[in-house]
Amino acid sequence: MSSPESPARSGGPVLSVIVPVYEVEGYVRQCLESILDPSVTDLEVIAIDDCSPDNCGAILDEMAAADPRLRVRHLDRNVGLGQARNTGLDMAAGDYVWFFDSDDHAEEGAVRAVLDRLEATRPDVLIVDHERELWDGARVPNSGGRHFRDPPAPDAFTCAERPSVLRIMMAVWNKVIRREYLLDLGLRFSAGYYEDLNVSFPLLMAGGRLSLLDRVCYVYRQRRSGGITSSASRRHFDAFDQYERIFAFMDAHPGTEPFRGLMFDRVIGHALMILERGDRISPPDRAEFFGRLTEFYRRRRPVGGGPQGGRLKAVKYRLLERGAYRPYRMAVTLVGARRGAKTLPRTAVRSARSAGRTGRRLLGRLYYRVQLRMPIDENLVVYAAYWYRGVSCNPAAIYEKATEIAPHLRGVWIVKPAAPGPVPDGVDHVAPGTLRYWRVMARAKYFVNNVTFPNAIIKRPGQVHVMTQHGTPLKKMGLDQLPFPVGAKGLDFKAQLARADRWDFLLSSNPLSSEAWRRSFPCRYELLEIGYPRNDRLAAATRDEQARLRTRLGIPEGRKAILYAPTHREYRDGYRPMFDVERFVRELGDQYVLLLRSHYYYSAAGNGRHPEMVMDVSGHPSVEDLCIASDVLLTDYSSIMFDYAVLEDRPIVVLANDWETYRLTRGVNVDVTAIPPGVVARTEEELIDAFRTGEPWNDTAAKARDTFRARFCPWDDGHAAARAVERIFLGSP
Structure with a gap:
């Protein structure tokens, strides 16, 4: 079923963090980096690649090679979140386990805070606070955060002593669990959606020592799209099997009887949320879902149990018990209409503005x-x-x-x-x-x-x-x-x-x-x-084409053409070269010519006092022509370096004299000073000296360029356009 995992560290860690991974290549790196706190040694992270079809597997292997605390298991078929968690649990060696979702991340310092709390209290389950991170970067506090501090909690307690813990977010990722306790209970994650419900609640009800950490440790990313349970599917009916497993656990454990009413209310509220969210149950399936919930309600309602909430909730419960779907739907629609009416004035204003366009x-x-x-x-x-x-x-x-x-x-x-x-x-x-x-x-x-x-x-x-x-x-x-x-x-x-x-x-x-x-x-x-x-043109470029383009551009015979193509800088007004062009060409002499290509945000750059040594090619319609015609690229943080690297025999020089400013003001996805495409110059003097000594053409620069090209140009084989046409226009796989 799976390939062998990387070996575990010698000695048992205190904490094993288990991270199932599937189609999260944009987020998994941040997730793992947030967990792998450099100051923490008694930690192992187990990443389960659930046969992810994207680049997650390669990212995991890259990170595991750099940090022995990370172990990776690659599954050869997709088994789903629940079984992937079980696989990680079977591999874990830590005293405690913490199940992470791979598109979420830990708050800074959270892992150390968790370990400190575990050492101080040695609980069966430690519950940590969380925040939601919305798509626009805004943070929303946990709506149940009051349960961490109202009233103040002792270091350790039981669920009977503090039943409000059952009202904290019903997820497994906000719970750090003593591994032997979990194994002794025989709890396993289920297949299907909502796979952690039948684990997270029983853990709390049966725990002899629970503890709270009133600190935001976990950041739950509320993705704009791509969340498994936020898409319409009949798989949301899986929730009923998970609810039954919770109540079956309670049936088998008489000591959980006092929690039956609260759990019933939690489960019904969760099911109604699924039904009322317009993105989960398709309209043709909603009446059936309501019917399944009515059957569960009637069978599992505790004696004397009722809604714990306001008037609207009481109405919903009565309609649910009667199986009255149409009146229920009307009640929900009416409430939604009242809320939506508040947006009408803004809509009217927009319409009026739109209607004002003339001519x-x-x-x-x-x-x-x-x-x-x-x-x-x-x-x-x-x-x-x-x-x-x-x-x-x-x-x-x-x-x-x-x-x-x-x-x-x-x-x-x-x-x-x-x-x-x-x-x-x-x-x-x-x-x-x-x-x-x-x-x-x-x-x-x-x-x-x-x-x-x-x-x-x-x-x-x-x-x-x-x-x-x-x-x-x-x-x-x-x-x-x-x-x-x-x-x-x-x-x-x-x-x-x-x-x-x-x-x-x-x-x-x-x-x-x-x-x-x-x-x-x-x-x-x-x-x-x-x-x-x-x-594709760069992959197929020849020396003959280079010669033809040089003639067309008027590049003097026998000179090395340096293509200078800088990027735009938001922290600066207007275009200015990042070095003294006059000095550069003067000191290099007549064996070079500088092809000056300003960013397309700006007008032509001009060629100053040395037109025979500086050619302004800012207005040339094809940057591919300029790449092929040149002998070497000089840039800073422009993406042109990734394209130019396709030309296997052409050096690249990066002028990084404002790297820290650019990194802090614009943000970067890769550090080209650490993974350079060739020579990196930090000052104007280093830049001039590099060209004067021929450094861009030496073996060290060539090896850096080869490594860079292997990493960032793996698909540029000259047939990308054909693949695009075949997939988009002709429907090929």
């Missing part, structure tokens, strides 16, 4: 609305790049390949009249805002872009949106920018995610990108791990 813009929108009612053209593809700036990047590579292997498709590019580069001959294009623009946007089957389309674009059922992105995310993107206010200034994250909700496909250039995109844009797209189509 040509309004005419275009009206025409668009009409066209939205017309049939979708199954063979029409809309392409765009860099906010309609021209024909380039990944969309251009996909367009070219589609004309070759899917000739039945017709491609139309959206290009602004003032776009910096000319549209190639024979490429059909349309200007934004024109009537034809609105027609193709309404009726095209496919939309391919390396940035997002405007908010006004409506995605019709049957249309397919493809986000190609335009670089490997060395820097933080999307929701990952939330902790970095300088880099996130002016960003509307809610609008970002609304646009990302339109994506059907998102391209990934490498495993780093996959990990970052899953976390920064947590939406329901298919991630295509195929490499970047625009890099």
